[in-house]
Amino acid sequence: MNPFVYGTVVKEPNFFDRKDELKRIVNTLAGGNNLVLYAPRRYGKTSLVIKAMESLTTLGFVCIYFDFMSVYSRESFIEVFTKAILSKQSNIDSALEAVAKFVKSIKPKLSFDQNGLPEFSIDFIEHKISDKTMDAVIDLPEKLSGEKKKYIIIMDEFQDIDKLNGENFEKLLRSKIQHHANVNYIFLGSRTHLLSDMFTNKSRAFYNSAFAINLTALPIKDTIKFLIDRFSLSNIGLDEETASYLVERAGGIPYYIQFLASEVWQYIINQKQIVDKEVINACSNKIIDLKSDYYLELFDRQTAYQKKLLKALALSETNVFSADYAKKYRLSAQSTTQKALTGLINSGVIEKNGNDYSFDDPFFKQFILRFMA
Numbered sequence: 001m002n003p004f005v006y007g008t009v010v011k012e013p014n015f016f017d018r019k020d021e022l023k024r025i026v027n028t029l030a031g032g033n034n035l036v037l038y039a040p041r042r043y044g045k046t047s048l049v050i051k052a053m054e055s056l057t058t059l060g061f062v063c064i065y066f067d068f069m070s071v072y073s074r075e076s077f078i079e080v081f082t083k084a085i086l087s088k089q090s091n092i093d094s095a096l097e098a099v100a101k102f103v104k105s106i107k108p109k110l111s112f113d114q115n116g117l118p119e120f121s122i123d124f125i126e127h128k129i130s131d132k133t134m135d136a137v138i139d140l141p142e143k144l145s146g147e148k149k150k151y152i153i154i155m156d157e158f159q160d161i162d163k164l165n166g167e168n169f170e171k172l173l174r175s176k177i178q179h180h181a182n183v184n185y186i187f188l189g190s191r192t193h194l195l196s197d198m199f200t201n202k203s204r205a206f207y208n209s210a211f212a213i214n215l216t217a218l219p220i221k222d223t224i225k226f227l228i229d230r231f232s233l234s235n236i237g238l239d240e241e242t243a244s245y246l247v248e249r250a251g252g253i254p255y256y257i258q259f260l261a262s263e264v265w266q267y268i269i270n271q272k273q274i275v276d277k278e279v280i281n282a283c284s285n286k287i288i289d290l291k292s293d294y295y296l297e298l299f300d301r302q303t304a305y306q307k308k309l310l311k312a313l314a315l316s317e318t319n320v321f322s323a324d325y326a327k328k329y330r331l332s333a334q335s336t337t338q339k340a341l342t343g344l345i346n347s348g349v350i351e352k353n354g355n356d357y358s359f360d361d362p363f364f365k366q367f368i369l370r371f372m373a
């Protein structure tokens with residue numbers, strides 16, 4: 001079986017490293033503080049937090065995972081949030097009663113699916129969800145918890161809170177949860193610039209309301225060891241230099257490292273038994289070919305100036321605003337470049353890291369270099 005996993009939450013043995021980050025997450029939350037975790041897309045945020053939750057559950061916390069991605073209205077917020085809470089209750093009957101008591105305008109119900117697993121549904125009594133109902137739902141975890149049973153709530157893709165009536169809901173949520181004595185929150189999300197604005201901009205409701213962790217890429221040395229060990233399980237040879245080349249082609253991003261490694265494993269398992277650069281190049285090109293329709297469409301969607309800028313960024317991601325850069329890539333005024341770049345960042349094509357920029361998807365960059373530059 002292919003020893004590389006990508007696209008889902010990974011657990012051991014597919015998960016490695018992050019020991020310091022794990023400790024910090026567990027200690028911060030167990031110590032009664034809130035936390036925000038920043039990292040670009042596909043760096044391993046969800047996997048890391050789920051792993052931390054395992055430790056926190058062992059310590060006696062009730063950990064509830066909630067994903068804003070599936071929320072698009074007040075109703076869906078109530079449904080997803082309430083169901084996430086109910087799924088973690090040991091005494092379901094009394095929890096259903098408690099929810100109905102605390103939130104007068106909803107009726108949670110329990111049924112069982114074909115496999116006999118519990119399934120919750122929510123009946124709404126109000127035609128239009130009132131602020132009072134929203135207040136009560138947000139307060140539910142505090143009401144159900146207590147001195148003896150503390151809750152930790154993970155709010156994944158938290159920047160998607162925007163979908164709920166913009167900053168009003170953000171204010172409402174903040175005003176409520178700041179009074180929660182027995183519940184701590186960890187916020188995470190993959191749109192770093194949006195999330196960071198929520199927590200560092202003085203005019204936003206969540207300003208300064210949580211400790212912050214900036215998740216970086218996995219350390220190169222440990223990544224190389226992981227790759228060599230995993231390939232050796234199938235008796236496939238990989239030396240350090242080639243492993244390092246694989247990491248580089250995958251842009252150093254955990255998801256793409258496992259994606260490319262998985263393709264390499266697939267390619268090599270029936271052929272030669274040693275991975276070399278040639279194999280890695282062939283597999284990278286295969287990934288680009290597989291995704292080329294999507295990449296072409298993504299490229300076509302950009303304005304003419306953004307296309308020009310993307311080609312420049314594919315060649316060099318540093319000193320983008322210098323005079324030399326503009327001259328070399330025949331760019332217009334700084335303000336024009338800034339506007340185009342903001343568009344690319346907002347649509348998730350480009351990530352901003354300090355003063356440097358990088359492609360969200362390293363294979364899109366390679367696609368541009370191969371076919372567009």
Ligand SMILES: Nc1ncnc2c1ncn2[C@@H]1O[C@H](COP(=O)(O)OP(=O)(O)OP(=O)(O)O)[C@@H](O)[C@H]1O
Nearest residue numbers: 006007008015016041042043044045046047190255
């Ligand atoms: N610690 C790790 N060890 C090994 N692989 C990892 C690790 N963290 C992440 N990965 C790889 O990255 C992939 C994405 O992980 P995960 O979904 O946790 O990231 P994410 O940052 O939450 O992504 P998204 O931005 O899509 O929400 C995993 O499927 C796995 O291939």
Ligand SMILES: [Mg+2]
Nearest residue numbers: 045046047156
């Ligand atoms: Mg995630």
